[in-house]
Amino acid sequence: MTKKKLETLNVSFQIVNIEIIEICFHDREEHSKTFATAPLSQIDFLYEISLNLDADIQKNLFLVTPTISIMNPERTITFAYVKTKCFFSVNNLSTFVKNNSLQIPDSLRDRMSSISISTSRGIMFCELKGSYLNNAILPIIDVANFDYKPIV
16 A cells, blocks of 8 residues: 655745636526425535646746536536636745746645635535525545646
């Protein structure tokens, strides 16, 4: 069994801005009528999550853009999706540039990705409260298993 070695980092970072890029409800009125008598529960939802990572090295900014789709388990209905962007200030971000590519440590990238998904969870909860998607609460996500593209 292989254990992943935990990286110890001494990097200062903080979230400095949050943007709601897009929130879309598909057929909200139609679904509201359909599910009014039998509300959907947690097991009625499947979540599809993608993350886009970007950086502005000169401004020491690292950007994480999660897009979260809420679907039925069969993936035949997309009830809604939310796209947000979180901006992180990272001290000395340029020190992670190697061979014209940003090579940010996995633990730092995962931490900022997790914070961004959690931020999106809160935004989703506020936006969906009182709707037929009231019970669509995004579960805790382990971002360590995501596939990330290099940031050039």
